[in-house]
Amino acid sequence: MARKISFSKAINEALHQEMERDETVFILGEDVAKMGGDFGITMGIWSKWPDRAFDTALSESAILGLSCGASVCGLRPVAELMFADFIAVCFDQLVNNAAKLRYMYNGRAGAQMVVRAVTGGGIRCAYHHSACVEPWLMNVPGLVIVAPATPYEAKGLLVASIRNNNPVVFLEHKLLYNTKGEVPEEIYEIPLYKANVEEEGTDVTIVAAMTMLGMAKTAAQELAKAGISCEIVNPRTLFPLDKATIIKSVAKTGRLVIAQEGPKVMGYGAEVSAMLAEEIFEYLKAPVKRVTSIDVPMPFAPVLEDYVLPNPSLIVDAVKAVMAF
Amino acid sequence: MARKISFSKAINEALHQEMERDETVFILGEDVAKMGGDFGITMGIWSKWPDRAFDTALSESAILGLSCGASVCGLRPVAELMFADFIAVCFDQLVNNAAKLRYMYNGRAGAQMVVRAVTGGGIRCAYHHSACVEPWLMNVPGLVIVAPATPYEAKGLLVASIRNNNPVVFLEHKLLYNTKGEVPEEIYEIPLYKANVEEEGTDVTIVAAMTMLGMAKTAAQELAKAGISCEIVNPRTLFPLDKATIIKSVAKTGRLVIAQEGPKVMGYGAEVSAMLAEEIFEYLKAPVKRVTSIDVPMPFAPVLEDYVLPNPSLIVDAVKAVMAF
Amino acid sequence: MALKKERLLKVYQDMVLIRRFEEEVDRYAKNGTIPGFIHLSIGQEASQAGVVDALRKTDFKFPDHRGHGAIVLCGTDPKLVMAELFAKSTGVNGGRGGSMHVNDLSVGNMGFNGIQGSTVVTCLGTAFASVYKKNDAVSAVFLGDGTLGEGTCHESMNMAATWKLPIIYCLLNNQYAISTHYTEAHPQKELKTWGEGYEVPSFRIDGNDIEEVIEYTEAAVERARKGEGPTLLELMTYRWQGHFSGDPAAYRPEGELEAWQKKDPLIIAKAKILDRGWASEDDLTKIAEDVEVVIAEAIKFALESPSPELADALTHVYADIEVEGR
Amino acid sequence: MALKKERLLKVYQDMVLIRRFEEEVDRYAKNGTIPGFIHLSIGQEASQAGVVDALRKTDFKFPDHRGHGAIVLCGTDPKLVMAELFAKSTGVNGGRGGSMHVNDLSVGNMGFNGIQGSTVVTCLGTAFASVYKKNDAVSAVFLGDGTLGEGTCHESMNMAATWKLPIIYCLLNNQYAISTHYTEAHPQKELKTWGEGYEVPSFRIDGNDIEEVIEYTEAAVERARKGEGPTLLELMTYRWQGHFSGDPAAYRPEGELEAWQKKDPLIIAKAKILDRGWASEDDLTKIAEDVEVVIAEAIKFALESPSPELADALTHVYADIEVEGR
Numbered sequence A, B: 001m002a003r004k005i006s007f008s009k010a011i012n013e014a015l016h017q018e019m020e021r022d023e024t025v026f027i028l029g030e031d032v033a034k035m036g037g038d039f040g041i042t043m044g045i046w047s048k049w050p051d052r053a054f055d056t057a058l059s060e061s062a063i064l065g066l067s068c069g070a071s072v073c074g075l076r077p078v079a080e081l082m083f084a085d086f087i088a089v090c091f092d093q094l095v096n097n098a099a100k101l102r103y104m105y106n107g108r109a110g111a112q113m114v115v116r117a118v119t120g121g122g123i124r125c126a127y128h129h130s131a132c133v134e135p136w137l138m139n140v141p142g143l144v145i146v147a148p149a150t151p152y153e154a155k156g157l158l159v160a161s162i163r164n165n166n167p168v169v170f171l172e173h174k175l176l177y178n179t180k181g182e183v184p185e186e187i188y189e190i191p192l193y194k195a196n197v198e199e200e201g202t203d204v205t206i207v208a209a210m211t212m213l214g215m216a217k218t219a220a221q222e223l224a225k226a227g228i229s230c231e232i233v234n235p236r237t238l239f240p241l242d243k244a245t246i247i248k249s250v251a252k253t254g255r256l257v258i259a260q261e262g263p264k265v266m267g268y269g270a271e272v273s274a275m276l277a278e279e280i281f282e283y284l285k286a287p288v289k290r291v292t293s294i295d296v297p298m299p300f301a302p303v304l305e306d307y308v309l310p311n312p313s314l315i316v317d318a319v320k321a322v323m324a325f
Numbered sequence C, D: 001m002a003l004k005k006e007r008l009l010k011v012y013q014d015m016v017l018i019r020r021f022e023e024e025v026d027r028y029a030k031n032g033t034i035p036g037f038i039h040l041s042i043g044q045e046a047s048q049a050g051v052v053d054a055l056r057k058t059d060f061k062f063p064d065h066r067g068h069g070a071i072v073l074c075g076t077d078p079k080l081v082m083a084e085l086f087a088k089s090t091g092v093n094g095g096r097g098g099s100m101h102v103n104d105l106s107v108g109n110m111g112f113n114g115i116q117g118s119t120v121v122t123c124l125g126t127a128f129a130s131v132y133k134k135n136d137a138v139s140a141v142f143l144g145d146g147t148l149g150e151g152t153c154h155e156s157m158n159m160a161a162t163w164k165l166p167i168i169y170c171l172l173n174n175q176y177a178i179s180t181h182y183t184e185a186h187p188q189k190e191l192k193t194w195g196e197g198y199e200v201p202s203f204r205i206d207g208n209d210i211e212e213v214i215e216y217t218e219a220a221v222e223r224a225r226k227g228e229g230p231t232l233l234e235l236m237t238y239r240w241q242g243h244f245s246g247d248p249a250a251y252r253p254e255g256e257l258e259a260w261q262k263k264d265p266l267i268i269a270k271a272k273i274l275d276r277g278w279a280s281e282d283d284l285t286k287i288a289e290d291v292e293v294v295i296a297e298a299i300k301f302a303l304e305s306p307s308p309e310l311a312d313a314l315t316h317v318y319a320d321i322e323v324e325g326r
């Protein structure tokens, strides 16, 4: 049976193998070099390539600005922003610089960079260390947002992201770091912009990414007992979205529940729902339900955070509701 | 007949009257004092209240940070950010400071501030001076986004925004500044969080804000000739959205077209559509169509900008399409 | 500057209190009782106690993320601070904020913002308000050597210096930002040089000597109250623990911690007290005992307090709109 | 430093060229032919021509929003720049960028970003790439006195100084940011003091004297190529026009413009040439005539060129994804 490693290890391995393969790849960020990253993800890179791993000051705009400029010179920066919440302090560099650089240079150059960011709630760090940032970025043409759910995806999608010539925001959910799964040792790519049908089903489609995928699977087992067959679609790339795969699934099941972390209003589930209402309205048999966090800043107390975050039983309820419609 | 003034004059008058009424109100921003603002909106305030109007350096994060701190001390800052695109450089101050301050202080204080920002395309200033920023902000609980479409709304909604105790992003569309309309001289409030049914109709609901309202009305006249009766709903407040009014209208017409400037993917139209698919799916008779900008950075050349922006005939086509469904 | 006897004894007790407070926090963080990340200020007591002591209750104090000490000394009952760290409903912020977000407007503790560099611009507003309202309240913001990397520091210092706002920038140079030494993140030999680039009075001082901290802070406060503008204090100190409770801090060279522990702010203050014959060992033991009572009460209170109600997650998002729960 | 004869004549011609270029741009902006906002660099020619002349084609140049002059002198055919401003498909950026976004990587013109302060961090990357690839290309970024207010300036200077990156910060102090005088937005008597806060060599120089500009830029270039790090040049100059073409600039005191016009960079250079007997009035008239030919051609080309095709709006958003039009 194949080798099992953790989500963190999978990312670390992808970085090592890409650094090995392509000397234009380098890493930068706060504490990513000598210490190997706040979450230990860049471990061992600096000792192997001291000239290609850089500890920076707390200057996120400089980190991304440098990455944009270096990209134009043909390099492939992989920047770490620690908590995704910090994208807010360098937001302009992402949406007005990186995202628009290729357009501005008429395709002669672009921001071929990866921004790794640790996303989501669950570790009791309250409202400045728990954000799901994809909604801030999905209205910005030029950006790519990748969201792996398993160690296998983490490695293959990161390799593809580093090789991709667009600015990629690579979301790493902190609750996934210690999850384990089968990961090939050799280097491989999982294509961007392609969703994955995780489980086939006939009654209802559940769209779920990152930690929500596991919750959706738990819910699906529960629902199977009640005789409800769920098809689970994992977007993998949140933006641009793989419309075709989602449309195909919902055209078959006629029902959709989106399981998404983060506030409901203008979460990425809104776009999934609106896209379907526009493209295959005639196939929809029931309301499109969104299972999300409660729309509040993330509170600190564990009981409160657990209450605010979505969970499998909420998915079960939502699916039963659309089935009962 | 009542007095007609321009959209800019209406905003200027609201500022003067609120400054007059409440001495905790002050204005700050780049060139807002002595020059009266890059767009002339704050004209005459500094000469009347030299101690309550402040020209700042090009330091948008400082402008908003100062506004947050001053709010906590009971003042009511009205900051101008010139082009809304610049919200990107102080994004953190809006989403992580202003938006969360009341939550953080458990209601003992909050960011009772207004951020005026000039939004949208149409003046050939390309991709860094044409943004529609509401999608960046609508997933952030705590914020309010107000979007006036007429001089009457501009005055009444700004007065309400200044008196409101939440952080309000007040969007002023550059193409509306010179439009004229009836505006009472006396001070008045138009309630926030309330949409307005601009025209009653029976066949289809068109949701349209700011400049899109005028386009929707033009389209509706055209459609009336074809015997199609449109109900036009102007959200006025984009976030939090007045769900009730939109739901009531669509429950009646059974059809919805959202006319929105800015890229389609994750534009605010996505939330309007998703909200309806969740709440009143059973009333929907046809696909929900979104008429938007093309999903690209805004190009400079007039022919290209006009091509990228939405227009009335696209609304006509979309309505005809949902009617033909 | 030598402090008066009573005052030195008082701030010594302050330092003993926050040292013990943090030691207990560390214990309950390590045994899993306290959730989330905890940044301990052990070793930095003189900087926290000195700055706070030189300010009034009505002044605006912005603690940093390593701020429990300053937070307690601002005047909030230690019980309520401890309960907040323990995520209890009786916490000063109802358990919604935790270690990084303890605030209490009634004592001028404006709280920290988890985004480094954010309070550095927020303090412009409290200082601006003092000028606007023509009162003499001063704003003091704590920031670390690493946080000085944020662009907001420039925007803040530039505006404060131009408008002569009453702000004291308390730059706690504890040598490291997580694993990165300040000399690797900044070009200056002394970080205070940065402040001179704005023509702002800037001083590098011994952040472990409570008398020196109070002397320079009082001078800065006086300038600020007189409308002479901001001051930058680079307080040289050291955090004994790693970045967070549990961080092995492997990035520190052999013996560095031990060298700094010889410069323990409590030992320095104690020596002064004894040298001057202002108290006996027994008197100081008595102080320690008094502190233990406070600490024990705080822990007991925190442990026995109930968790928040679920509905507490939903309040105060908006001033005028209710958020619906599940 | 006195330039060699040929070089002084060359940069004099450069300045005449960009002066005339801007005068024509102003005309076509005022008559509505050129769309959008136009920021004219008339009065700042010595700073633009001097800095560009001291650099190589392979160096990275980041013009500011008032950058037409520098843009033309980077080496792009003036025709293609003019056509870009006229929003024509033949423009160097196909008419998609316009005045604020003219770039041409083939001559090292990295273009401007409409968000002030953005290129100030982007240039970290081009400079970093020189170090990473072990070549000696230098990065030069133009920024205005107002733009110095942005937090990115701090993050950039802090990192560039710490890592000794080959960057020249060309701070064009033309006195105003729109209507705001630099003394109202910054605390320093001289803005170059800001750079000293990072222990970076910083100089305030006469931005209207082409020889002084070239002398200091060359020194900065040499330091950069030798790996000695960044330099800050505060170039004292003045924009004769308002902020944008059409701005009445009512905020300027009586006579200020006239005083600066006496310090016209072209007059200063011309006087040197004549004093040194390096050219006659006739020679200079000849230079002016040669320039007129270039300008006339550029205008003709721009006027006669076609507008972009609608499909041009859709290309190069992503490297690998087509955007669908209507």
Ligand SMILES: Cc1ncc(C[n+]2csc(CCOP(=O)(O)OP(=O)(O)O)c2C)c(N)n1
Pocket (backbone or CB within 6 Å): A030, A058, A060, A082, A086, A089, C039, C065, C066, C114, C115, C116, C117, C143, C144, C145, C146, C147, C148, C174, C176, C177, C178, C239, C243
């Ligand atoms: C904008 C932002 N970037 C990064 C972080 C993560 N972070 C939290 S504390 C810290 C180090 C701060 O170092 P310093 O300012 O010296 O304070 P110290 O921890 O040494 O007391 C970092 C990088 C953050 N919270 N916010």
Ligand SMILES: Cc1ncc(C[n+]2csc(CCOP(=O)(O)OP(=O)(O)O)c2C)c(N)n1
Pocket (backbone or CB within 6 Å): B030, B058, B060, B082, B086, B089, D039, D065, D066, D114, D115, D116, D117, D143, D144, D145, D146, D147, D148, D174, D176, D177, D178, D239, D243
């Ligand atoms: C982040 C940002 N804030 C504000 C603006 C609007 N703006 C454009 S130019 C300008 C003034 C710049 O002044 P300065 O840097 O001195 O350059 P100058 O116009 O004097 O050449 C302002 C405020 C902007 N483009 N970007």
Ligand SMILES: [Mg+2]
Pocket (backbone or CB within 6 Å): C144, C145, C146, C172, C173, C174, C175, C176, C177, C178
């Ligand atoms: Mg530190």
Ligand SMILES: [Mg+2]
Pocket (backbone or CB within 6 Å): D144, D145, D146, D172, D173, D174, D175, D176, D177, D178
């Ligand atoms: Mg200027």
